[in-house]
Amino acid sequence: MLEAAAQAIGLQGGGRLQYWITRVHPTSDRIPVAAGFTPYRDLWRLRRSLPALPTTISTRPFTTADTEGFLDVNNRAFEWHPEQGGLTTDDLAAKQAEAWYDPDGFRIWEHEGRIGGFCWTKVHSDVTPSL
Structure with missing residues (x-):
């Protein structure tokens, strides 16, 4: 499917194709890399309880x-x-x-x-x- 998407974009003159992996595990990159994708960014979702710690930074x-x-x-x-x-x-x-x-x-x-x-x-x- 990844190769088909890349071919479809290529047939329309090219462009940028991004593939997002939402449930990441150690072998998540294997299939997209085999299809010619290059990992370029990791997205981390971080959480903390509020209120935050006291600070002297004024916003x-x-x-x-x-x-x-x-x-x-x-x-x-x-x-x-x-x-x-x-x-x-x-x-x-x-x-x-x-x-x-x-x-x-x-x-x-x-x-x-x-x-x-x-x-x-x-x-x-x-x-x-x-x-």
Whole structure:
């Protein structure tokens, strides 16, 4: 099936084909590698209980005035990432329109008057327990 998908894309002029493995075990890469795929990224889903540990790092909620600075930091940090690295103003607005978006969970850290980092929590309340 992987080879057929690659051939179909090739017949349409080429492109990029990604194969995601959701239930990973030590031999998960064997079949896709045999079909010509190259592993390039591992996705880890990490969880922790809340509230978080106390910290001296001060953050604040994202505001629309932060859009340009956020996009600059995000796109530099994720330059290599196929979905995250080229985020635009329209992409950001679309993400903020998603059901999971919580404005208070989009935190900005400033350093010397500029955005130095951010944290964007994505809580899925439609499952139990919430993720």
